[in-house]
Amino acid sequence: xxxxxxxxxxxxxxxxxxxxxxxxxxxxxxxxxxxxxxxxxxxxxxxxxxxxxxxxxxxxxxxxxxxxxxxxxxxxxxxxxxxxxxxxxxxxxxxxxxxxxxxxxxxxxxxxxxxxxxxxxxxxxxxxxxxxxxxxxxxxxxxxxxxxxxxxxxxxxxxxxxxxxxxxxxxxxxxxxxxxxxxxxxxxxxxxxxxxxxxxxxxxxxxxxxxxxxxxxxxxxxxxxxxxxxxxxxxxxxxxxxxxxxxxxxxxxxxxxxxx
Amino acid sequence: xxxxxxxxxxxxxxxxxxxxxxxxxxxxxxxxxxxxxxxxxxxxxxxxxxxxxxxxxxxxxxxxxxxxxxxxxxxxxxxxxxxxxxxxxxxxxxxxxxxxxxxxxxxxxxxxxxxxxxxxxxxxxxxxxxxxxxxxxxxxxxxxxxxxxxxxxxxxxxxxxxxxxxxxxxxxxxxxxxxxxxxxxxxxxxxxxxxxxxxxxxxxxxxxxxxxxxxxxxxxxxxxxxxxxxxxxxxxxxxxxxxxxxxxxxxxxxxxxxxxxxxxxxxxxxxxxxxxxxxxxxxxxxx
Numbered sequence: 001x002x003x004x005x006x007x008x009x010x011x012x013x014x015x016x017x018x019x020x021x022x023x024x025x026x027x028x029x030x031x032x033x034x035x036x037x038x039x040x041x042x043x044x045x046x047x048x049x050x051x052x053x054x055x056x057x058x059x060x061x062x063x064x065x066x067x068x069x070x071x072x073x074x075x076x077x078x079x080x081x082x083x084x085x086x087x088x089x090x091x092x093x094x095x096x097x098x099x100x101x102x103x104x105x106x107x108x109x110x111x112x113x114x115x116x117x118x119x120x121x122x123x124x125x126x127x128x129x130x131x132x133x134x135x136x137x138x139x140x141x142x143x144x145x146x147x148x149x150x151x152x153x154x155x156x157x158x159x160x161x162x163x164x165x166x167x168x169x170x171x172x173x174x175x176x177x178x179x180x181x182x183x184x185x186x187x188x189x190x191x192x193x194x195x196x197x198x199x200x201x202x203x204x205x206x207x208x209x210x211x212x213x214x215x216x217x218x219x220x221x222x223x224x225x226x227x228x229x230x231x232x233x234x235x236x237x238x239x240x241x242x243x244x245x246x247x248x249x250x251x252x253x254x255x256x257x258x259x260x
Numbered sequence: 261x262x263x264x265x266x267x268x269x270x271x272x273x274x275x276x277x278x279x280x281x282x283x284x285x286x287x288x289x290x291x292x293x294x295x296x297x298x299x300x301x302x303x304x305x306x307x308x309x310x311x312x313x314x315x316x317x318x319x320x321x322x323x324x325x326x327x328x329x330x331x332x333x334x335x336x337x338x339x340x341x342x343x344x345x346x347x348x349x350x351x352x353x354x355x356x357x358x359x360x361x362x363x364x365x366x367x368x369x370x371x372x373x374x375x376x377x378x379x380x381x382x383x384x385x386x387x388x389x390x391x392x393x394x395x396x397x398x399x400x401x402x403x404x405x406x407x408x409x410x411x412x413x414x415x416x417x418x419x420x421x422x423x424x425x426x427x428x429x430x431x432x433x434x435x436x437x438x439x440x441x442x443x444x445x446x447x448x449x450x451x452x453x454x455x456x457x458x459x460x461x462x463x464x465x466x467x468x469x470x471x472x473x474x475x476x477x478x479x480x481x482x483x484x485x486x487x488x489x490x491x492x493x494x495x496x497x498x499x500x501x502x503x504x505x506x507x508x509x510x511x512x513x514x515x516x517x518x519x520x521x522x523x524x525x526x527x528x529x530x531x532x533x534x535x536x537x538x539x540x541x542x543x544x545x546x547x
Contacts, residue, residue, distance in 0.1 A: 014405075035436075035437050035440045035441070079510075104430070107473075125425075125426045125427060125430075126388070126426065126427045127427045127429035127430060128427075132429060136429070163387060164387055164388065165387060165388040165389050165390075165428075166389075166391035166427070166428075166429050167388075167394055167395075167428045167429065168367070168389055168394075169399060174296070178297065
């Protein structure tokens with residue numbers, strides 16, 4: 001059976017998806033990118049093949065993400081926005097707006113029914129506009145990253161953050177902790193601040209339903225609810241949200257192979 | 261001969277500064293302390309320290325002006341003024357010919373257009389840690405060096421590495437990446453200084469920048485930043501002997517001018533309640 005590989009070498013983690021392993025399922029695998037993207041790309045492929053178990057014939061590979069140019073075994077590279085749009089479209093053909101919240105950037109795009117990007121905005125200059133902000137505050141509060149979202153929804157009295165900077169926000173969180181403010185109120189404030197920034201990005205490209213959220217941020221149910229609150233719409237959560245660009249790359253690999 | 265004394269207290273985000281002047285504008289005492297959470301509540305302790313140094317009591321001070329972020333937390337002050345007004349006046353004390361001042365503090369950066377000690381216009385950035393002293397603090401910590409090392413390290417750089425991230429958090433990561441690729445600490449530090457200077461200069465250029473240009477604030481104590489700022493502005497940059505004190509000195513001088521003006525008009529300038537004691541965060545005691 002012919003298999004197709006999509007890899008997404010991101011700034012934080014590298015993700016890979018193999019389509020069409022012999023039992024008909026897909027294989028997902030991720031590792032930390034570290035500082036040597038070339039090596040992480042090699043290790044990612046090894047890890048994927050090991051997980052797949054069987055001998056595979058990978059006949060086409062598409063790379064995406066920040067380190068796409070460093071994947072020696074890729075036949076082709078595509079922009080991560082394109083991979084992401086393709087990945088969302090595969091699962092949700094009715095999706096017209098995609099919110100992709102990652103560790104180091106947030107992008108919002110409008111896509112067509114064919115999974116093509118029509119328009120997009122990216123926020124990548126500031127840690128307070130992406131998942132990193134939540135990471136930093138969860139460190140201050142010493143709460144595991146998968147608990148903070150649910151906890152942020154338990155607050156009746158969210159703290160207002162007066163700054164739009166992750167560094168200053170960290171100091172503010174420390175001050176609130178020392179004043180004895182409950183952790184859930186601080187977390188609610190952080191999620192609300194980040195959701196506000198993301199909502200303003202969404203409003204810049206204009207929203208059209210269905211709206212899908214993906215990227216690692218989609219794993220945080222608190223963040224999803226806070227964005228829903230700001231946008232006053234329901235969001236659809238992409239399954240395996242952090243793999244969406246790699247999945248899209250694999251889908252593009254299959255299309256391009258077939259067309260050749 | 262009777263001396264009259266004036267005090268200025270500048271409660272900054274990072275450092276608290278007190279200056280006591282006599283009527284000849286001679287500096288009698290100065291105190292610089294970390295603001296921290298404690299001193300924000302206990303501003304009077306810094307004041308008492310300054311009075312002790314000058315061998316004076318609170319009643320000897322004709323007028324006290326508080327300035328800076330935390331100025332409303334100073335219940336013993338007779339008046340509060342914005343730090344911009346006081347900086348303009350303080351810069352003029354050090355350099356009477358100053359037309360432009362750049363002040364980089366622990367949590368903000370300002371550009372001031374000054375004429376004879378009066379503030380004409382200003383630009384300010386306090387929304388983001390990039391372009392402030394905090395940027396250097398965070399990254400120095402990541403590099404395991406102290407703020408005092410920065411100047412000498414950047415002077416030893418042979419091949420400055422550009423820092424492309426705007427955000428302090430991302431820049432910290434970029435620095436770690438440079439380190440792992442074997443870039444020397446000197447070249448990284450020089451790149452950091454250039455990154456801050458170019459950001460601040462871009463902001464200050466919104467004003468009309470005219471010489472003399474004076475650089476104040478805690479970051480001005482770093483010789484590497486002074487060089488980087490001069491390079492980016494394309495003109496020499498003057499640094500006062502005490503770059504941290506311009507706000508507090510400006511406050512004290514403004515106090516003196518107010519008292520002198522009142523005397524000339526035959527009025528007596530009323531002082532405040534002069535309450536020495538703990539205050540709560542950003543809450544002024546009701547009189």
